[in-house]
Amino acid sequence: MSTTVLPSYDDVVERYAPVIGLETHVELGTKTKMFCGCPTDFGGEPNTRVCPVCLGLPGSLPVANKAAIEATIRIGLALNCSIAPWSRFARKNYFYPDMPKNYQISQYDEPLCVDGWLDVEIVGEDGQPELFRVGIERVHLEEDTGKTLHVGGATGRIHGATESLVDYNRAGIPLVEIVTKPIPGTGAKAPIVARAYVTELRDVVRSLGVSDVRMEEGSLRCDVNTSLSPAGSAEWGTRTETKNVNSLRSVERAVRSEMLRQAAVLDTGGRIVQETRHFHEDTGDTTSGRSKETATDYRYFPEPDLVPLAPDPAWVADLKAALPELPRLHRRRLQQDWGLNDHDMQSVLNAGAVELIEQTVAAGTTPAGARKWWLGELSRRANEAGVELSAVGATPAQVAELQKLVDAGKLNDKLARTVLEGVVAGEGSPSEIMAARGLEVVSDTGALTTAVDEAITANPDIAAKVRDGKVAAAGALVGAVMKSTRGADAKTVRSLILSRLGVEG
């Protein structure tokens, strides 16, 4: 790899057409596992959330979790799929200790949901929103695997490991796999369409409340298929499957880097091998995993321990009728409610501020007021701190309260920023901070007067000079008050000091 000179991206998309496909796994947020009553909460001591069923002990029998079936059907419906009138689980047999049964219960040729689509919005070159319809091949249900830890060997390195230690707490947690149809025709936009798809899918699943869909915690995982064919060719190229793609940004990077790599191979007369590749977060490259040409034969067959599923059409109809508004339509409605043009709405989306602004407005302020703080001062602080906007340290309720104080004329814009600084620092609510620091535009004297009196008492010489008419000397007193109040409004402090000393400002 390192010896290959990669062509430029623009050059690649001029000469080759990419086809992408995505397989996404979502860990459901059910209370119990897929086929037994063991709890699913994250972080238990090893092997404390296990029972004969998820340990695959002889004589145990799995029974499917109704909530997981329901969640899967709802995901299928939200993705415009048909719900199969008849569906079965299948055994996927493989030899690896992360499943104690030596097989995973999955679905094979009879998935619960088939043939749907998800509309995905990206920003076109002209800055206008552009819609891509991504076909959904299937949505099926399976169980997650246990965690293996490799130990032993002289070097302690993974390849020298001689033993595996296995924790089965995760084994049996319901996993929904969502597989797209191949997505042709995205050209240079393939990487951003891939990212937009996973983002939209995440938002859809989150809106259904069936998973917390956090990529960083592994409750949403993604495999990315990529192939290239010469521009204008009717046939698609050989695809590779990139695993270990653990963030939205990585989805985009993985497609792009795989397009570049494949183009370099094809340019030199090479051939793409159908294989699994691993994405590396640090370098943004993929490296070869296993070749599909020697891929394991999973020997799928219908799971004899579970009876077939035949979802009652009336139940499915009820679930469909109760689906929440889909995120894209919800955003469209918010954009109208907030009176934003596409460009401004895009800024809100890019900042990850949709929900925050929505909640701020719900807490009782205007959309414009809410947007100003989240996209302005708070976005700036989040960028500086390198955190998500939602983790910046201010809540929608606090921002709404702040804006209300501004609207009521108690704070001007500059003072409000100072108050916000206190909110982010965790000093309390905007009202509390305003009172504690004496920041109110029309001072209520109170705390501020006390601070002023203290400063005067502590600096009798300066106070005397000011009384004698040397008004400029008041600056030192102002400074002392600013310090003790941690940033009161200087103008207010100054006029207060002068009036206390009987001098007209």
Place this chain on the structure above:
Amino acid sequence: MSAISREEVAHLARLSRLAVTEEELDTFAGQLDVILQAVARVGEVAAADIPPTSHSVPLTNVLRDDVVVPGLTRAEALSGAPDSEEDRFRVPRILDEDEPPSPRGEGPAEGNA
């Protein structure tokens, strides 16, 4: 015509991690052939309108509510393990697999902790 080839038997043995000798391959291929031929006779009477049977009892939708049920203690869970370490099942590392067939894709290339 034989219902299963010697190569298929070797493939199955590899999937099952069974060390089967050349001699045994011949023996098993012959035996499995007899079994498969016998089972294949069912196919002769199956009509197009009879779907393959996977379950002998006509039941569907046997589901349970999403309610936590106490499972095993860790000591109980590990009591049947051939070996354990750090509260985990301890098993020989699968070393000669160039690919972990696990759906998680964990194994030699990654998954160390």
